[in-house]
Amino acid sequence: MKNKTPLLNRIYIAIMLLFLYFPIIYTVVFSFNSTRSLSMFGGFSLKWYQKMLKDSSMVNAIFYTILVAVIATAVSTIAGTITAIGLSGSRKVLRGVINQVNNLPILNPDIVTGIGLLMFFSTLAIKKGLATLLLAHIMFCIPYVILSIMPKIRTLPPNLADAAMDLGATPVQALLKVIVPQIMPGIISGALISFTMSFDDFVISYFVTGNGVNNISIVVYSMSKRVNPSINALSTVIIVIITVGLLMANILPIIKEKRRKTK
Amino acid sequence: MKSFKSMVYPYIIWSTILIIIPMLMIAGYAFTVKGNSVLTFRFTLDNFKSFFVDSVFINVLKRSLYIAVITTILCILLGYPAAYIIANLAREKNKVMMVLFITFPTWINMLVRTYAWLGILQDNGLINTILQTVGLPALKLIHTDFAVILGMVYNFIPFMILQIYTSLTKMDKSYLEAAQDLGASKLQSFLRITLPLSLPGIISGITLVFLPAVSSFFIPKLLGGGQYVLIGNVIENEFLIAGNWNFGSAISLIMAITIIFFMWLTKKADRDPSGEGGV
Numbered sequence: 001m002k003n004k005t006p007l008l009n010r011i012y013i014a015i016m017l018l019f020l021y022f023p024i025i026y027t028v029v030f031s032f033n034s035t036r037s038l039s040m041f042g043g044f045s046l047k048w049y050q051k052m053l054k055d056s057s058m059v060n061a062i063f064y065t066i067l068v069a070v071i072a073t074a075v076s077t078i079a080g081t082i083t084a085i086g087l088s089g090s091r092k093v094l095r096g097v098i099n100q101v102n103n104l105p106i107l108n109p110d111i112v113t114g115i116g117l118l119m120f121f122s123t124l125a126i127k128k129g130l131a132t133l134l135l136a137h138i139m140f141c142i143p144y145v146i147l148s149i150m151p152k153i154r155t156l157p158p159n160l161a162d163a164a165m166d167l168g169a170t171p172v173q174a175l176l177k178v179i180v181p182q183i184m185p186g187i188i189s190g191a192l193i194s195f196t197m198s199f200d201d202f203v204i205s206y207f208v209t210g211n212g213v214n215n216i217s218i219v220v221y222s223m224s225k226r227v228n229p230s231i232n233a234l235s236t237v238i239i240v241i242i243t244v245g246l247l248m249a250n251i252l253p254i255i256k257e258k259r260r261k262t263k
Numbered sequence: 264m265k266s267f268k269s270m271v272y273p274y275i276i277w278s279t280i281l282i283i284i285p286m287l288m289i290a291g292y293a294f295t296v297k298g299n300s301v302l303t304f305r306f307t308l309d310n311f312k313s314f315f316v317d318s319v320f321i322n323v324l325k326r327s328l329y330i331a332v333i334t335t336i337l338c339i340l341l342g343y344p345a346a347y348i349i350a351n352l353a354r355e356k357n358k359v360m361m362v363l364f365i366t367f368p369t370w371i372n373m374l375v376r377t378y379a380w381l382g383i384l385q386d387n388g389l390i391n392t393i394l395q396t397v398g399l400p401a402l403k404l405i406h407t408d409f410a411v412i413l414g415m416v417y418n419f420i421p422f423m424i425l426q427i428y429t430s431l432t433k434m435d436k437s438y439l440e441a442a443q444d445l446g447a448s449k450l451q452s453f454l455r456i457t458l459p460l461s462l463p464g465i466i467s468g469i470t471l472v473f474l475p476a477v478s479s480f481f482i483p484k485l486l487g488g489g490q491y492v493l494i495g496n497v498i499e500n501e502f503l504i505a506g507n508w509n510f511g512s513a514i515s516l517i518m519a520i521t522i523i524f525f526m527w528l529t530k531k532a533d534r535d536p537s538g539e540g541g542v
Contacts, residue, residue: 005348012345016424020364020368020417020420020421023383024376026379026389027376030382038383038387038389039389039391039393040392083273083274086268088267089265089267089268089270090268090271101283102282104282105282108286109475111495112518113285115498115512116286116288117281117285119285120285161267162266171266175267196370199372200370200372202372203480203481216374216375217375221485225489227382232379235372235378238371238375250363
């Protein structure tokens with residue numbers, strides 16, 4: 001309709017972006033501050049990064065966050081894909097029930113999911129730690145994987161697998177060589193969502209973990225009572241990891257597309 | 264795909280154990296006496312009674328709802344113009360870029376982004392230092408309602424913008440052309456066409472903002488301070504410090520029911536014909 005965006009609109013969007021990005025930029029800048037101050041930049045220094053690396057709880061948190069995110073993503077992507085393919089062949093009633101059940105962790109406030117799992121693990125006398133953290137993360141990631149795969153499966157011709165098997169493929173071959181490649185975009189976006197959900201989770205992890213196994217969010221939460229600029233350094237590490245990850249996820253498909261076109 | 268339907272069975276067992284049973288346990292503990300094991304189930308409503316009898320808890324619930332409602336309203340008022348401007352950008356490429364820019368911060372850990380505000384809002388933080396250098400009096404920002412609401416709006420507004428943007432782009436532009444042909448002013452066509460048609464986006468935006476705002480407990484703890492208590496903090500406290508699962512479960516149920524009630528109210532308002540009725 002319009003060719004030019006009015007100046008006022010540009011200013012509004014600029015202010016909105018400033019609001020959204022200012023705290024992130026502030027964190028990154030002050031992680032390189034040479035003083036403790038949170039308001040005066042005293043000069044460039046890496047001392048908060050050194051402090052962070054010497055702090056075993058922070059280093060462990062980075063390790064556990066990445067470990068849990070990788071395992072939870074791998075397991076929930078595979079389990080979610082298997083379930084989604086199975087669901088496409090099951091009766092409508094069952095599909096409806098599973099969707100409703102999957103909605104529980106998605107729609108429930110995280111704190112409710114967290115306390116439910118806390119009571120469940122404690123009642124069974126399962127020691128809270130890495131195992132419970134992993135179980136919880138896989139639990140809340142699978143529904144997102146299923147959600148992102150189901151629409152892709154629905155677009156497939158219903159007899160695709162049968163056709164492959166009529167032509168001599170074993171069921172496993174039909175799955176891996178015919179179905180899975182067709183729904184790959186859904187699987188990838190499901191894996192991406194799982195990874196960030198797991199990587200960023202605080203509330204559920206906070207209730208189900210224990211025994212010194214903490215992720216980055218929990219460490220930030222428990223250290224935030226006092227001014228501690230190493231948290232800015234830790235935050236910057238997270239910001240860099242997520243930024244690089246998202247850039248790769250967004251740029252790689254474009255590069256692939258370009259290569260395919262030039263070939 | 265019928266041949267693969269047995270592949271769903273493991274997940275039925277998994278989701279029963281890890282999703283359904285924990286939820287049932289919340290209900291189970293909420294309605295039983297403290298100290299009872301699962302086997303000696305004794306029904307009681309005392310957990311709910313002690314919540315409603317004690318004005319402290321009622322006030323906390325009221326305050327949580329107040330903060331969440333203000334947050335939601337601010338997200339709509341501030342987010343709508345942003346979504347509208349982006350949806351009306353001339354080039355498709357710019358729209359995609361802007362949406363990416365708006366959503367990008369949500370991928371970064373909420374706790375990390377909330378912690379950043381602590382340094383900005385503190386008594387000797389960035390804003391007050393700037394104010395004092397210019398010669399203005401310092402403001403009390405941290406540990407106030409303002410700080411908590413700011414933190415929530417900051418965390419949740421991208422979800423609102425995204426939902427409204429989606430509903431605006433789905434809108435059939437020919438309605439607007441028809442309205443203009445029929446002599447409607449810009450304001451009229453916005454109020455009578457664009458706004459009602461974007462209502463579904465606002466409603467799903469409300470779900471995505473109001474729900475986490477009511478139950479949030481780390482935003483009030485970080486930006487409101489240790490004395491600042493919302494319903495999420497009470498639940499955290501009952502489970503991790505007081506160790507009273509029964510009462511904590513009852514509060515969670517009350518919170519969940521309150522949220523469902525508010526969502527039902529919103530949906531009802533959406534269907535109400537006086538609200539110009541969505542299509």
